[in-house]
Amino acid sequence: xxxxxxxxxxxxxxxxxxxxxxxxxxxxxxxxxxxxxxxxxxxxxxxxxxxxxxxxxxxxxxxxxxxxxxxxxxxxxxxxxxxxxxxxxxxxxxxxxxxxxxxxxxxxxxxxxxxxxxxxxxxxxxxxxxxxxxxxxxxxxxxxxxxxxxxxxxxxxxxxxxxxxxxxxxxxxxxxxxxxxxxxxxxxxxxx
Amino acid sequence: xxxxxxxxxxxxxxxxxxxxxxxxxxxxxxxxxxxxxxxxxxxxxxxxxxxxxxxxxxxxxxxxxxxxxxxxxxxxxxxxxxxxxxxxxxxxxxxxxxxxxxxxxxxxxxxxxxxxxxxxxxxxxxxxxxxxxxxxxxxxxxxxxxxxxx
Numbered sequence: 001x002x003x004x005x006x007x008x009x010x011x012x013x014x015x016x017x018x019x020x021x022x023x024x025x026x027x028x029x030x031x032x033x034x035x036x037x038x039x040x041x042x043x044x045x046x047x048x049x050x051x052x053x054x055x056x057x058x059x060x061x062x063x064x065x066x067x068x069x070x071x072x073x074x075x076x077x078x079x080x081x082x083x084x085x086x087x088x089x090x091x092x093x094x095x096x097x098x099x100x101x102x103x104x105x106x107x108x109x110x111x112x113x114x115x116x117x118x119x120x121x122x123x124x125x126x127x128x129x130x131x132x133x134x135x136x137x138x139x140x141x142x143x144x145x146x147x148x149x150x151x152x153x154x155x156x157x158x159x160x161x162x163x164x165x166x167x168x169x170x171x172x173x174x175x176x177x178x179x180x181x182x183x184x185x186x187x188x189x190x191x192x
Numbered sequence: 193x194x195x196x197x198x199x200x201x202x203x204x205x206x207x208x209x210x211x212x213x214x215x216x217x218x219x220x221x222x223x224x225x226x227x228x229x230x231x232x233x234x235x236x237x238x239x240x241x242x243x244x245x246x247x248x249x250x251x252x253x254x255x256x257x258x259x260x261x262x263x264x265x266x267x268x269x270x271x272x273x274x275x276x277x278x279x280x281x282x283x284x285x286x287x288x289x290x291x292x293x294x295x296x297x298x299x300x301x302x303x304x305x306x307x308x309x310x311x312x313x314x315x316x317x318x319x320x321x322x323x324x325x326x327x328x329x330x331x332x333x334x335x336x337x338x339x340x341x342x
Binding site for chain 2: 036038039041053054056057058060066068069070071072080081082083085086091092093094095096097114115118119120122124142161162164166167170171176177178179184187188191192
């Protein structure tokens with residue numbers, strides 16, 4: 001039997017290796033990420049391609065990564081798919097809206113890998129720019145998009161989560177605990 | 193040295209190809225729809241406090257804000273939801289908002305990638321509603337979730 005060339009063997013071996021968990025490598029060099037004091041946080045600056053996760057995993061691939069509907073991922077050059085769960089705003093907002101304008105593009109991101117005692121860390125994107133060029137942009141697009149989609153609510157005082165029509169409707173129907181208004185009233189009365 | 197797109201390109205190609213070829217596993221998960229950011233980051237305290245009724249309002253905020261929603265199974269495994277009964281609007285959509293904190297029995301397809309479990313929920317077999325009444329132990333988490341308390 002002919003010997004399998006070493007290069008081909010190496011390719012097979014590499015192919016059989018499981019991909020590394022998202023937080024397994026050190027990407028901290030050059031990071032400007034600000035600490036949030038989170039569980040297991042590690043600064044992480046790296047280049048990746050913005051991808052539609054559902055497309056990447058299932059082959060269901062609408063145009064433009066689903067036009068902002070879907071969760072988006074960061075596919076590194078080593079093949080690891082990083083899950084961004086948070087943007088840079090401290091107001092309960094995810095990362096997909098900030099990543100959406102970069103669908104299919106190579107970007108450089110800076111932020112925090114977060115979590116411990118889990119198979120893979122999640123990512124908070126604080127800064128983003130096209131790969132290899134340009135000014136860093138803060139990941140704060142979410143509020144701009146929300147304001148455009150909720151022009152009447154945006155005029156009111158307070159942060160978005162206090163005036164979002166869908167959230168107000170949920171709380172009106174089911175209360176703060178999801179158990180109905182009577183449960184809220186009983187708790188508030190006992191608490192005060 | 194910062195990692196660049198040029199490095200390990202061949203490894204990336206192979207890893208991506210391998211993942212693309214992986215077939216999903218059909219599973220049934222029983223668990224609570226949770227806010228994955230607060231659950232994993234510890235930003236609001238321990239994991240037991242950022243689920244259930246205590247965290248319900250914050251879970252609404254986070255789901256509406258586009259933070260990925262997960263299913264926290266009884267064995268502690270978290271499955272990131274990529275689709276729920278045909279609805280792929282996982283960036284702040286109504287379908288996921290409506291099930292926050294509820295305990296679901298979900299049939300779907302599991303995709304495992306780089307240490308993370310992703311699920312495409314094809315059918316919610318049962319919805320048991322909100323069953324974790326942990327506000328009795330923790331109050332609202334965060335406390336400012338109920339403005340009347342401040």
